[in-house]
Amino acid sequence: MKKILVMSDSHGDYEIVKDIRNRYKGKVDLLFHNGDSELPATDKLWQDFLVVGGNVDVAGFKDEQLLELGPDIIWQIHGHRYGINFGLKQLYVAAQKNKATIVLFGHLHRINCEKRQGILFVNPGSISQPRGSIQEKSYAILDLDEKMIKIQYYNRHHRPLKKLHFKFWREES
Numbered sequence: 447m448k449k450i451l452v453m454s455d456s457h458g459d460y461e462i463v464k465d466i467r468n469r470y471k472g473k474v475d476l477l478f479h480n481g482d483s484e485l486p487a488t489d490k491l492w493q494d495f496l497v498v499g500g501n502v503d504v505a506g507f508k509d510e511q512l513l514e515l516g517p518d519i520i521w522q523i524h525g526h527r528y529g530i531n532f533g534l535k536q537l538y539v540a541a542q543k544n545k546a547t548i549v550l551f552g553h554l555h556r557i558n559c560e561k562r563q564g565i566l567f568v569n570p571g572s573i574s575q576p577r578g579s580i581q582e583k584s585y586a587i588l589d590l591d592e593k594m595i596k597i598q599y600y601n602r603h604h605r606p607l608k609k610l611h612f613k614f615w616r617e618e619s
Contacts, residue, residue: 447590447591448475448516448590448591449473449474449475449517449587449590450474450477450515450520450584450587450588450590451474451475451478451587452478452480452550452568452587452588453479453573453586454479454480454482454500454524454551454553454567454568454569454570454571454573454585454586455480455481455482455521455553455555455571455572455573455575456479456483456484456485456574457483457484457572457574458483458484458519458574459573459574460485460491461585462574463485463491463573464491466604467491467495468495471494474587476513476515477494478496478497478522478550479492479495479496479498479525480498480500480503480522480524480525480551480552480553480569480570481497481500481501481503481507481524481552481553482498482500482502482524482553483497483503483504484502484503485502485505485527486506493616495583496511496513496522496562498510498522498523499523499577500526500552501526509523509527510522510523512546512618517547517616518547519545519547520547520548520549520550521540521541521544521546521548521549523549523550523551524534524553525537525551525552525553525554525608526553530551530553531553534560534567536566537574538562538563538565539562541565541567542565543562546565547564547566548588548595549566549567549602550570550588551568551569552569552572553569553607554577554578555575555577555578556569556571556576556577557569557576557578557580557582557599557610559586559612561614565616566595567607568588568597570585570587571584571586571599571616572584573585574604580601580610582607582610583601583602584599584600584601584607584610585599585600586598586599586600587600593615594613595614596611596614596615596618597614598610599611608612609619
């Protein structure tokens, strides 16, 4: 089983990113930040993260990255270039082209996880500035095993958001 932590949209809140890194480094397999950190790409904090740039980040970050992790191909992006304010259609088409099984994205500041035709889309929400109906500053931890993917959302005090726990069965081959 692999365990990954996903955060996004920290918007200059260095201390929460550092806190999450310090709490989970060595306890999860990978740490992801999906953009809009507003921190320099050269910050040493990023040595422990897979990070992409968002629409308010300065130069130096990758726009996107693909990572093979066991049976999964994880596509990490911020999302603003794929019209996600209007739905996931463009993102879904691009995910298919990238052969992604999991898409990690940000930008919307809204917690979201859903599976569409074998592709899991996960937005951890914003750790600093939540929007939408769920007003929780949040991040997500995904447990990936051969049969299912479990997603648990947490608040910035590292407490699980009890109603925000999801399970997605993997497709039979």
